Amino acid sequence: MNWNWSVILDSLPQLVEGTWLTLELVGLALLLGGILSIPLALMRVSHSLVLRNTALVYTFFFRGTPLLVQLFLFYYGLAQFDAVRESILWPYLREAYWCALIVFTLNTGAYTAEILRGAIQAVPRGEIEAAQAIGMSRSLLLRRITLPLAYRIALPAYSNEIILMLKGSALASTITLLDLTGMARTIIARTYMPVEIFFAAGCIYLLLTFLFVQGYRLLERQMMRHQNIEAK
Amino acid sequence: MFDLQGFGDQLLLGVWMTLRVAAGGLLLGLILGLIGALLKLSRSRIAYGIGATYTTLIRGLPELLVVLIIYFGSAGLLTRAAGFFGYDGYIELSPLAAGITALGIAFGAYATEVFRGAIQAIPRGQIEAALACGMNGFQIFFRVTLPQAWRVAIPGLGNLFQVLLKDTSLISVVGLEEIMRKSQIAISNTREPFTFYFVAALIYLTITIIVMIGQRQAERWASRGLERPNP
Numbered sequence: 001m002n003w004n005w006s007v008i009l010d011s012l013p014q015l016v017e018g019t020w021l022t023l024e025l026v027g028l029a030l031l032l033g034g035i036l037s038i039p040l041a042l043m044r045v046s047h048s049l050v051l052r053n054t055a056l057v058y059t060f061f062f063r064g065t066p067l068l069v070q071l072f073l074f075y076y077g078l079a080q081f082d083a084v085r086e087s088i089l090w091p092y093l094r095e096a097y098w099c100a101l102i103v104f105t106l107n108t109g110a111y112t113a114e115i116l117r118g119a120i121q122a123v124p125r126g127e128i129e130a131a132q133a134i135g136m137s138r139s140l141l142l143r144r145i146t147l148p149l150a151y152r153i154a155l156p157a158y159s160n161e162i163i164l165m166l167k168g169s170a171l172a173s174t175i176t177l178l179d180l181t182g183m184a185r186t187i188i189a190r191t192y193m194p195v196e197i198f199f200a201a202g203c204i205y206l207l208l209t210f211l212f213v214q215g216y217r218l219l220e221r222q223m224m225r226h227q228n229i230e231a232k
Numbered sequence: 233m234f235d236l237q238g239f240g241d242q243l244l245l246g247v248w249m250t251l252r253v254a255a256g257g258l259l260l261g262l263i264l265g266l267i268g269a270l271l272k273l274s275r276s277r278i279a280y281g282i283g284a285t286y287t288t289l290i291r292g293l294p295e296l297l298v299v300l301i302i303y304f305g306s307a308g309l310l311t312r313a314a315g316f317f318g319y320d321g322y323i324e325l326s327p328l329a330a331g332i333t334a335l336g337i338a339f340g341a342y343a344t345e346v347f348r349g350a351i352q353a354i355p356r357g358q359i360e361a362a363l364a365c366g367m368n369g370f371q372i373f374f375r376v377t378l379p380q381a382w383r384v385a386i387p388g389l390g391n392l393f394q395v396l397l398k399d400t401s402l403i404s405v406v407g408l409e410e411i412m413r414k415s416q417i418a419i420s421n422t423r424e425p426f427t428f429y430f431v432a433a434l435i436y437l438t439i440t441i442i443v444m445i446g447q448r449q450a451e452r453w454a455s456r457g458l459e460r461p462n463p
Contacts, residue, residue: 064440065433066401068412073433076419077426163291170294174405181297194304202293202301209292 004193008200011187015197018183019204025097025179026169029104030162036109038147041116055113062110067168070107075099075175100172108165115161119154120146152223159216163209170205180204234431239418246414247435253331253400253410258393260336265343272348283344290341295399298338303330303406331403339396346388350381383454390447397439411435 043055062070078084078093092098123146131145173182184201188194236243271283290298307324314323325333354377362372404412415428422428 061433061437065436066398066412068401068404069429069433069436072412073426073429077429080424080426167294170296171402173296181294181300184297185300188304194300195308198297198301198305202297205294205297206289206292 004196007191007193008196011191011197011200014183014187015180015200015204018178018180018201019208021177022166022169022172022179022181023208025100025104025172025177026162026166028101029108029169030165032101032105033108033112033165036105037112037116040109040113041120042142044113044117045120059110059114062107063114067103067107067171068174070103071100071171071175074103096172096175096177100169100175100177104165104169104172107168108161111161111164112158115154115157116150118157119150122153123149155220155223159213159220162212162216166208166212167205234427236418236428236431237422237424239414239422239428242414242418243411243431243435246409246411247439249328249408250397250400250410250439253328253335253403253408254393254397256328256332257335257339257396257400260332261339261343261392261396262389264336264340265347268340268344269347269351272344273351287341287344290338295334295338296402296405299331299334299402299406302334302337303327306330306333327403327406327408330406331400331408335396335399335403338399339392342392342395343385343389346385346392347381349388350384351377353384354380383458386451386454387447390443390450393447394440394443397443398436401436 040055040058043051044059046052046055074093075096084090084093127145127149128141131141136144169179170181172179173185176182178186180201184197188197191197268283268286271279272287274280274283303325307322310323310325311321314321358376358380359372362376367375400410401412404410404416407413409417411432415432418428419425
């Protein structure tokens, strides 16, 4: 088997360029999705039936359909409506970049909200009652007790969501974006060396997940340091 | 509700293809997952290394990339292998075969971890009891370990199957005529992208709901020996 290293070397600068776009999309989507997930998770545990069901339908839609369908629905689907095409948002919604960012944000927001909801419900009842007993208002209780505790509980599950988002971002290539996968596919269309180029792109993805897992382990240890005295 | 302009039966054919890919991927993935779990639980360091490499590699790669690698990469490898046996033609996997392979490999990597946890959850005493009865390794695995590991593994496997179902949409990228591809074909004729992608989304949601119900039934069935009698 004649393995062509030079084609990997030649295309490396372009692959790195694609990697930056991947990281940018994932980073921004996680940030915005994280913000979106807080109100969503609170709606899911709210006493109001309307709020609860709205959030339920939202999360069910985004978790129950493939990310690819969501991307196509936004990128190709919205153009079907004249109202959208004539709106002032059209210059943004027309761009693959913004569509991908919006869809990734909405998608990871739904998954994160579900993780956060589980964590909020796992906060020990006694802690909340204690805070109520000393007269904390609801928003203060949320800021000082519920959310900080919930974030620690959610931490291990959230790392899986970040990796899923990183891997899901490869779908950006299907709506013409030149992320890592998109760049690889473009290079292959030119050189017709699929095995070598996909191998190189795969190595970069593996490197990204490896670095992330290591970094996350440090973060987790840092945030859990009050518990980790006995467990190594 | 939606005017499908005569493409309804095409979409149904797409659903059938999606279900076939999902079923094939599930079957292959379960086999790979069981093998992977046994490798990772093996005392042999080499076997463990193979199992660990498999799960680490596949779980770190985007599923879309796995699909593309299997589809475009296998052609070169297969043609070369065939050339070795004296066949000069060009061989490539059909999108269906490539899709089932790719999804099965991805499912298997995650299923490995589920099976490993489930097998480890079986009390050591039972294996010892089986040994004491004179069962050999195969008998222990198929009579004691596997029937009980299923029960623990089913919730995890059900979740993986839902992921697998959604990942079937990725095969449309290499041209397999499942729900997404059929929708694209319908759209190129009708110029109504939103309608058809929305219908596709609803189809996926319906399948998800059915799988969720099936999963609950399967869990109940698998743990029927442990259920407390209803008051």
